[in-house]
Amino acid sequence: MGAEAATPPAVLLVPFPAQGHVTPMLRLARALAAHGVAVTVAVPDFIHRRIAGTTAGSDDDGVALASIASGVADCGADPPGFAEFGHAMEHHMPAHLExxxxxxxxxxxxxDVLASWAVPVxxxxxxxAAGFWPAMLASYRVVAAxxxxxxxxxxSESGTPCSWASFLSFRT
Structure with a gap:
């Protein structure tokens, strides 16, 4: 009997459908893939249509994209409004993710913690399920400073500004 190749662990990532959330989730996906994890990023169909075939949606980096039907009409250049995809995430997408x-x-x-509808699924x-918060690095940097x-x-020690003039002149 020959040794069977070990199957890499598979992880499915579910970002909130907005650029400031999808992009960091894709970066996390690439980092996991670089360590041998089989990664799929599940995005709503209206996001998938925009990034499939681009560098962001390329399988070259070991990250696969999966399209989840959202039930949201694609209005061309403008993404759907928050109310539209918020309703889709709560009422339409869970069955497709399941x-x-x-x-x-x-x-x-x-x-993504803003896509918390995926946790019960x-x-x-x-x-x-594990939570991911794209703003965490920025939050950490503030706390570390x-x-x-x-x-x-x-x-001050309580966190209140000592003077706005000195605060505005702070060098970063």
Whole structure:
């Protein structure tokens, strides 16, 4: 009997359908793929149509894209409004994500916290879910700067600005 090749772990990522969320999720996907993880990013159909075939949607980096039917009419150049895709995420997309998870063997679903509708879907499918917050790095950088801001006299120990003039002149 020959040794069978180990199947890489598979992860499904579900971003919130906005550029400031899809782009960081694609970066996370590429980082995971670079470490041998089989990654699929599940995006609504109106996003998929815009990025499939572009550098962002290329399989060259080991990241696959999956289109989830949203039920939202594509209005050409302008993406659907928040109310439209918010309704789609809550009422239309869960059944399609559930079917996608039923067809794939996935070790984990990574969900943008603004796409939290996907967490109960993963739970129903018996797949662990982890939250992803694209603004976390920016939040971390602000928190990490607190000691320096205090040292420069820009904020007090309670976090209030000491003076707006010194705060506005702070060098980054």
């Amino acid at each position: 079917r996608l998870l039923a067809r794939r063997r996935v070790a984990c679903v990574v969900v 993963a739970e129903r499918c018996g797949v662990p 607190i000691p320096e801001l205090m040292e420069e006299g820009l904020i």
